[in-house]
Amino acid sequence: MTDPGAYALLVGQTAAVEAIAAAARDAHRADGGVGVMTHAWLITGPPGSGRSNLAYAFAAALLSEPDQDDDRVRAQVDARTHPDLAVLASDRVTITIDEVRRLVTSSQYSPSVAHYRVMVIEDADRMTERTSNVLLKALEEPPERTVWILCAPSEADLLPTIRSRVRLVRLKVPEPSEVAGLLVQRDGVDPGLALRAAEEAQSHIGMAHRLATDEEARARRDDSIRLVLETDTVPKAVRGAQRLLDIAKADSAALTQEREDAERQTALASMGIEPGGAVPPQLRGVLRQLEEDQKRRATRGLRDGVDRVLVDLLSVYRDVLVAQLRAGLPPVNAVWSAEVAALGARTRPTATLKALEAIGDARRRLPANVPPLLALEAMLVSAVLARAA
Template sequence: MSDRRATAPGRFGELVGQPAAVEAIAAAARDAHLAGGGVGVMTHAWLITGPPGSGRSNLAYAFATALLSEDGTPDARVRAQVDARTHPDLAVLASDRVTITIDEVRRLVTASQYSPSVAHYRVIVVEDADRMTERTSNVLLKALEEPPERTVWILCAPSEADLLPTIRSRVRLVRLRVPEPGEVADLLVRRDGVDPALALRAAEEAQSHIGMAHRLATDEEARARRDDTIRIALDADTVPKAVRGAARLLEVAKADSVALTQEREDAERGKALASMGVAPGGTVPPQLRSVLRQLEEDQKRRATRGLRDGVDRVLVDLLSVYRDVLLAQLGAGLAPVNSAWSAEVAAVAQRTEPAATLHVLDAIADARRRLPANVPPLLALEGMLVTAALSRPA
């Protein structure tokens, strides 16, 4: 990593492998402040795209921090407020639901109409703009067509193709790329104090997904669950083993989802009880129980999405394994994702043909496509694992 990137102020320093995007965003924030926030200096709407884990939301909040700081240089106090989502001129939409609701966007559009109270700009961040339906997107479109003078919208999505053409025509696009594993490993070592060898393995196995690499590098249980996923899949060489293995993979996905959400849910409940003046373990007054019921319903919806995301993480890991199998069969000479499993991958590669491996890769991709279509996760996993088992000769 270059010295410039390592010493970049604020959150910009955590964005690896994105020098062009960082420079474009940082320059826009500086120019906006140099001109005193005048009309026409800042584009009022931005779209940051890039694959999962590339740092879309990190860049969005770095931009927000710079815009909300005094001179365009991220300020520690403002950065803390942005991190806590407590800055008075920042509004955020980061939905845990499968889709962003029209009411959520309407509330955000209303918030965008207020003049900034302490900063030059009011900044609105939408983390998963691709989750909006067409009807919801049209509500946002109206706000982008007639923006208040000092409101800046920052949208994030995997690709510009995920948004309506009418929205794309009203935003400035910033594309992020997939960073190299070495760049992600360098961040983990520098920022989190991770051992270099572990950091590189985590970055490779996470396929340069920064958040997942951090989790694998710092959470031994997460690493163990990933190892279980690969072991279960590689051991499933008969249909009965595949059916049993699918059930075990679902258990792994559930455990992974719970590990990600449990701490957050406990904190949310504790905060809600504290706001009601109820001590831990105390009785909630009947007139306040509806608040907790609403929180519990939100958490149930999040759990549904969390399980689907957990199953998808399992499938992404298996895609990387069979990608390594195919590379070994073809003698491609490319670096494997799962170097710790090279002996097992080589054994599978010797027993099967490249055409069969491609069939398995297609089955995994099909399983990923079925999840958003409400196919039961167990059924999707069974179909994928049975295909993998049948690809191996008896």
């Protein structure tokens, strides 16, 4: 039940792991006493901290037999194929009310092979208020052996009524050295490259892995940083906004293309159609639905890609401000230290703060459906004008 391998991807989260492991032990107590286990949990933490990893490790522990390390169950949970596990993980901008209704209906079923039925919602913060209220009813009157595990960046992202019905487990931002150690041990990455990737990803485990193992991803990040450091006029800002959008599109496409191709091939194979073969008219609706789902996911993917670029730019101006204030903090972008110092020397801290504010404004505008290009143009123009002031 507390096999370290189940929590291997959770670096720097000792307190959270201990809390979840204690709950899993308590869930299988033979005496049925009241302990730390409850029917609904909320796991919060910054992106890349391991929220879903902890949720599925908890699910595997609940679905295993007491005091046994069940590799079979863990493999089923990893593949999302366990009969008593239901998962809602949406790549869309929002989770739909119909998706939550189907999950709530599924939560009423009794466990088929395990002692519990486990319901996981990976991005609970993507629910609207109306959708959240559908989930709320299920949390208020849960079946005896159903456990809900919600994941979100912060408890503030959920309705107060839902927060009041869940037990909270908070994840913290791990140290870059801890993330680097994971990359070295798990992926065989060179220690120097692993530490650089962990620092530039700001301890986001998934992004650190990508930067450490994908040279093109590192090149795209370097391009965006070089661009913002060299942008010092309004015309350059307007042209640079389009270039940043192109970088975000390329980054998003690299993440989704392989998945979309695999989804299409799987769909064709399930219909008995050979690669390159003609699709019968009566089956074309299936592919159209898949393509529509992929388009909706692409909208979310582009927004996430732009946001990743903006987070990188935040780290650059953060380094500039640290240099200007002589704060003595380690830089996020160590390989750009000379360029960062040069920008800090020819601008004032007030200009840097305005640039940071402009980037924050751009990140807030994206979820409000402001066109990404306009958001990027406004951000870069504001940063340039702040330098000149």
